[in-house]
Amino acid sequence: MDTTNFFNDPGHVIEADRAHIWHHLSQHKTYETADPRIMVEGKGLRVWDIKGKEHLDAVSGGVWTVNVGYGRERIGTAIAEAVTKMCFFGGTAGTIPGAQFAEMLVDKMPGLDRVYYANSGSEANEKAFKMVRQISHKHHGGKKYKILYRDRDYHGTTLGALSAGGQDERNAQYGPFAPGFVRVPHCLEYRAENGLTGEAYGHAAAQAIEDVILREGPDTVGALCLEPITAGGGIIVPPKGYWERVQEICEKYDILLHIDEVVCGMGRTGTWFGYQQFGIKPDIVTMAKGVASGYAAISCCVTTNAVFEQFKDDTDKLSYFRDISTFGGCTGGPAAAIENMNILVEEDLLTNSTAMGEHLMGNLAGLMDEHKWIGDIRGMGLFAGAELVTDRDTKEPVDEKYIAAIVADCMNQGVIVGGTNRSVPGYNNTILFAPSLVATKDDMNQVTEAVGNAIKRVLG
Numbered sequence: 001m002d003t004t005n006f007f008n009d010p011g012h013v014i015e016a017d018r019a020h021i022w023h024h025l026s027q028h029k030t031y032e033t034a035d036p037r038i039m040v041e042g043k044g045l046r047v048w049d050i051k052g053k054e055h056l057d058a059v060s061g062g063v064w065t066v067n068v069g070y071g072r073e074r075i076g077t078a079i080a081e082a083v084t085k086m087c088f089f090g091g092t093a094g095t096i097p098g099a100q101f102a103e104m105l106v107d108k109m110p111g112l113d114r115v116y117y118a119n120s121g122s123e124a125n126e127k128a129f130k131m132v133r134q135i136s137h138k139h140h141g142g143k144k145y146k147i148l149y150r151d152r153d154y155h156g157t158t159l160g161a162l163s164a165g166g167q168d169e170r171n172a173q174y175g176p177f178a179p180g181f182v183r184v185p186h187c188l189e190y191r192a193e194n195g196l197t198g199e200a201y202g203h204a205a206a207q208a209i210e211d212v213i214l215r216e217g218p219d220t221v222g223a224l225c226l227e228p229i230t231a232g233g234g235i236i237v238p239p240k241g242y243w244e245r246v247q248e249i250c251e252k253y254d255i256l257l258h259i260d261e262v263v264c265g266m267g268r269t270g271t272w273f274g275y276q277q278f279g280i281k282p283d284i285v286t287m288a289k290g291v292a293s294g295y296a297a298i299s300c301c302v303t304t305n306a307v308f309e310q311f312k313d314d315t316d317k318l319s320y321f322r323d324i325s326t327f328g329g330c331t332g333g334p335a336a337a338i339e340n341m342n343i344l345v346e347e348d349l350l351t352n353s354t355a356m357g358e359h360l361m362g363n364l365a366g367l368m369d370e371h372k373w374i375g376d377i378r379g380m381g382l383f384a385g386a387e388l389v390t391d392r393d394t395k396e397p398v399d400e401k402y403i404a405a406i407v408a409d410c411m412n413q414g415v416i417v418g419g420t421n422r423s424v425p426g427y428n429n430t431i432l433f434a435p436s437l438v439a440t441k442d443d444m445n446q447v448t449e450a451v452g453n454a455i456k457r458v459l460g
């Protein structure tokens, strides 16, 4: 095999990919007639594929990850320096970048103190679930083991995380799942079945969680695991009154509140973390994607000292957290995360996320006036969705094949947007936007113009 020309031979790369790569979330029949897409370079919000086509990426690497944008040399340099000096040491020891990033991180998270490093969002969530289970064994006779999760939320792809998965299309055919995970209803006001709106709906949606707790038995429930804003399940911003009640319920029944910030973390919504938009005081926070913006694999499970202290007991040889993640000891991840956070601060990207998010929402409201197909727009910061319906009164969802066609049409126009495809059966009808936080008004105008054109071409 001659690899000398690999990088100069796009045809060879495409054929090697077609022959050997098993793409994520992909039906490979597609690649019998179409070429796989291969991305080769990025700068800011723009990426170039192997055929030289330029794209404006409005979903930060497809999966809402590249918060600081592409092509940040200083992150590459920081990784190179860290791994050249000390690439790795297993997590029973520490490293300088690991300690430095942990200190920077908890500084942005008042009330939280301890950082457990891992590699992916799924893995960070697994750590949290194991902590809850072990606390149950150590302090509650093994009884407080149930973990509640919400319809439409997603917490990852491993079997434990899928057991807490509220997106049935992601779960289908992978069961049986782990016992002790219990679903609570979603909090999407647009699809409220009780006719309530605003704060009244928020309180009712929180009450639905308490009802499940009472049904299961409060002394059997160890934790509630929620996304601050449901991401892939349809950009669901919880209504007013919801989080206050959820927090009260957790305190009332001594239930740990685990917030999954894998998507919303690192400035995505305009604050460091999504939970900070709602004044929540979580016990456990998990994060991944934007922590190093995809420049390195790193995730964190961050806890309060109160959670951490429950594992300190040298009279019981099983009571420490008996968990390990080999690559949680890499220095490249925290080195990248340090520079990532420095960029977010120096360029004031949280403020930009808020400002550009407002601009994007304004544009989407304009699209809504023009296109009867848009039933609802939702979002916070640079994280937004437009739900498409066939009729605004009945709210019948537009079939997912049209959403896929709209996404494909945008792609032809050189704009990458997302869709809630392959997640919630019957409701894969939302177009998603989560551009890098360096986005400008012009970028957002280009994105919304492309979506408007696509809706017109696909739906009329």
Ligand code: PLP
Pocket: 063, 119, 120, 121, 122, 123, 125, 154, 155, 156, 157, 227, 231, 232, 260, 261, 262, 263, 288, 289
């Ligand atoms: N949690 C949320 C809210 C997510 O959206 C995702 C992935 O999209 C995950 C967890 C899993 O993260 P990862 O793919 O890094 O395992």
